[in-house]
Amino acid sequence: MTTHETRPTRVASGDIAPDRRRGAELRVLLSPRTVGSTKGMLGVVALAPGEFVSEHYHPYSEEFLYVVDGDLVVRLDGDPVPLTAGDSLLVHVGVRHRVQNDGDGPARVVFALSGLAPSPELGHVDTEPQPGAGGER
Template sequence: MADTRPSVISRAEVPPNRRRGGDIRVLLSPRTVASTSGFMGSLTLAPGEYVTEHYHPYSEEYLYVVEGRLTITIEGNAVEVGPDQAVLVPINARHRAENRGTRTVRAVFHLGPLAPRPELGHVDTEDLANPGERQFVVGDRG
């Protein structure tokens, strides 16, 4: 019988992943709560920050903006997503997330289904300009 006790993970418990830009934290995943169909986390982007372009060969990505305005470019088409709005990134669609505004963006993401192995789930198509440093979108003067 499966363990049905709730697993609660606090954002503060998870260190930020900044390898692709911004502050990405995977909260609910096979590693943290033994999920079997997908994973979920938070994205925080300060003004001018971005997440480099990538795609997911096995998963759809659902993004829900809690605060701020997120510009997401999917297969070359940019769309702005504001508070209480969501966007779907289809499987294999190249996408990039940017904060072109003046307020911090806070968003929630979910990806599913899972890739057969974690290393197959994410394909980078853009390198982070200066890993470890704050990343700025083109035209940002900050």
């Protein structure tokens, strides 16, 4: 029998430095690095009008998106899928996706990935240049 840690681990969004390498303000809240998770991760993205998260895919993970505020377009293998507050979307393993705010106001998205790569550097494959590669991590 295996024992698991059952103590809750609280992480506030403001405790995580924003990562802007891929465009919009991304914060990974619950992950192997932050809380020692072993099966998945969760984070939030804030996108001002015109901002985006550059196209990428996950070779080992499904990604779940939930739009908290605003209007977005998620491009799946180039095809646009419009989403608005209250909508959710499953991005299957290996599907290229780009999240962009084409609206007039800010947007916030919660994302979760399930099924982690064997190592962090294998979990995310960029398919377009990273606009903020020199930005905060």
